[in-house]
Amino acid sequence: MIESFQVHGGQIRHLAEHFGIPASQLLDFSANINPEGPPSAVLAALRASLDDLSIITSYPDIQEAELKQSIAHYVGVSHQNIVVANGFAPLLKAALHALPIRRCLLPVPAFVEYRKTLECAQVHITPYILRPECDFHYNTDEMLSGEQDAILLANPQNPAGVACKREALVHLVAGATERNVYILLDEAFVDYLPEDSLTRDIGSFPNLVVFRSVTKFYGIPGLRVAYAAASPHIASALNECLPPWLITTLASRAASAALEDESYVSRTRLLNYRRRTQLQSEIEALNIGTYPSAANFLLFRLPSFVDPVAFWERMISEHHIVLRSCLNYESLPKGHLRAAVRNDQENAFLVKAVSQVLAKFP
Numbered sequence: 008m009i010e011s012f013q014v015h016g017g018q019i020r021h022l023a024e025h026f027g028i029p030a031s032q033l034l035d036f037s038a039n040i041n042p043e044g045p046p047s048a049v050l051a052a053l054r055a056s057l058d059d060l061s062i063i064t065s066y067p068d069i070q071e072a073e074l075k076q077s078i079a080h081y082v083g084v085s086h087q088n089i090v091v092a093n094g095f096a097p098l099l100k101a102a103l104h105a106l107p108i109r110r111c112l113l114p115v116p117a118f119v120e121y122r123k124t125l126e127c128a129q130v131h132i133t134p135y136i137l138r139p140e141c142d143f144h145y146n147t148d149e150m151l152s153g154e155q156d157a158i159l160l161a162n163p164q165n166p167a168g169v170a171c172k173r174e175a176l177v178h179l180v181a182g183a184t185e186r187n188v189y190i191l192l193d194e195a196f197v198d199y200l201p202e203d204s205l206t207r208d209i210g211s212f213p214n215l216v217v218f219r220s221v222t223k224f225y226g227i228p229g230l231r232v233a234y235a236a237a238s239p240h241i242a243s244a245l246n247e248c249l250p251p252w253l254i255t256t257l258a259s260r261a262a263s264a265a266l267e268d269e270s271y272v273s274r275t276r277l278l279n280y281r282r283r284t285q286l287q288s289e290i291e292a293l294n295i296g297t298y299p300s301a302a303n304f305l306l307f308r309l310p311s312f313v314d315p316v317a318f319w320e321r322m323i324s325e326h327h328i329v330l331r332s333c334l335n336y337e338s339l340p341k342g343h344l345r346a347a348v349r350n351d352q353e354n355a356f357l358v359k360a361v362s363q364v365l366a367k368f369p
């Protein structure tokens with residue numbers, strides 16, 4: 008049985024209760040959050056907001072004009088292309104309400120909220136199975152050959168972090184446009200490789216909706232800010248399907264401050280690249296397979312003699328390290344666990360713990 012604390016990463020309170028370990032002693036590698044914490048401008052914006060009582064005694068701006076402007080500036084499109092909400096799932100739900108989507112191709116394994124949201128909207132799902140031995144490669148011609156009216160995919164993907172080159176995605180979206188197929192593209196982790204993003208291409212593709220997150224890259228998942236970018240026509244249709252005031256003024260100010268910090272962006276990319284490549288080579292040296300991730304996490308393929316559930320449990324009970332149990336990833340073969348890239352010291356601690364737990368399996 009899959010326990011509720013295994014459905015998503017980051018379920019620390021629940022795991023602490025289950026394992027009888029204080030939450031403060033667990034080191035969370037299961038959620039892919041920037042280990043540097045938010046830019047200092049975020050905390051400054053939050054503190055300054057609290058000095059102005061009207062921030063909480065008034066309703067937020069119903070248009071979220073300032074936040075949309077900051078996002079538009081950051082991604083290089085117009086504010087009319089931007090829709091904001093308190094997370095990815097409400098945005099996807101709005102898109103499924105607003106657009107004539109009845110059948111959707113869903114490459115799997117993928118973020119579990121995709122299937123859940125599609126099913127709630129009564130969209131018929133055709134799974135498209137990605138193969139680990141091909142590094143979860145998207146065959147864009149194959150993906151276009153079905154009868155669907157939408158394709159919901161991620162770049163980079165979750166759980167492997169593998170990225171698809173921009174040219175291949177442009178080919179997919181162009182082919183989809185000819186066939187009147189919507190492309191719902193989740194770029195929650197694309198800030199790590201902006202060169203492969205299609206956000207700026209929304210002007211060329213009337214059938215493209217790109218979803219992005221402010222939570223992971225800027226280390227603020229508790230504030231809940233996400234956005235979608237699409238043609239002004241689709242953007243206003245999505246807005247019609249969203250309740251008002253989804254984002255508090257506090258969260259909105261904090262997110263705007265985060266998006267303005269350019270040096271944080273370049274530093275994060277650089278640090279993550281260096282840490283990820285080091286962690287990857289150290290994990291592979293232990294005879295654990297990985298995939299070519301472009302994001303801030305790695306998918307581990309344990310040797311076949313290792314029981315992944317026992318391994319995951321021992322990492323928690325013996326080392327207080329929480330990895331992402333991958334039991335609920337559709338079509339992902341047994342034996343996988345996902346780990347976030349954290350700071351150098353924490354990554355070294357992870358490698359040591361993995362090597363010690365591995366040695367306990369015959």
Ligand SMILES: Cc1ncc(COP(=O)(O)O)c(C=O)c1O
Nearest residue numbers: 094095096118165195220222233
């Ligand atoms: C691929 C992917 N997309 C979207 C999300 C949700 O992001 P947000 O926090 O912006 O709702 C997640 C969260 O883990 C994710 O992994």
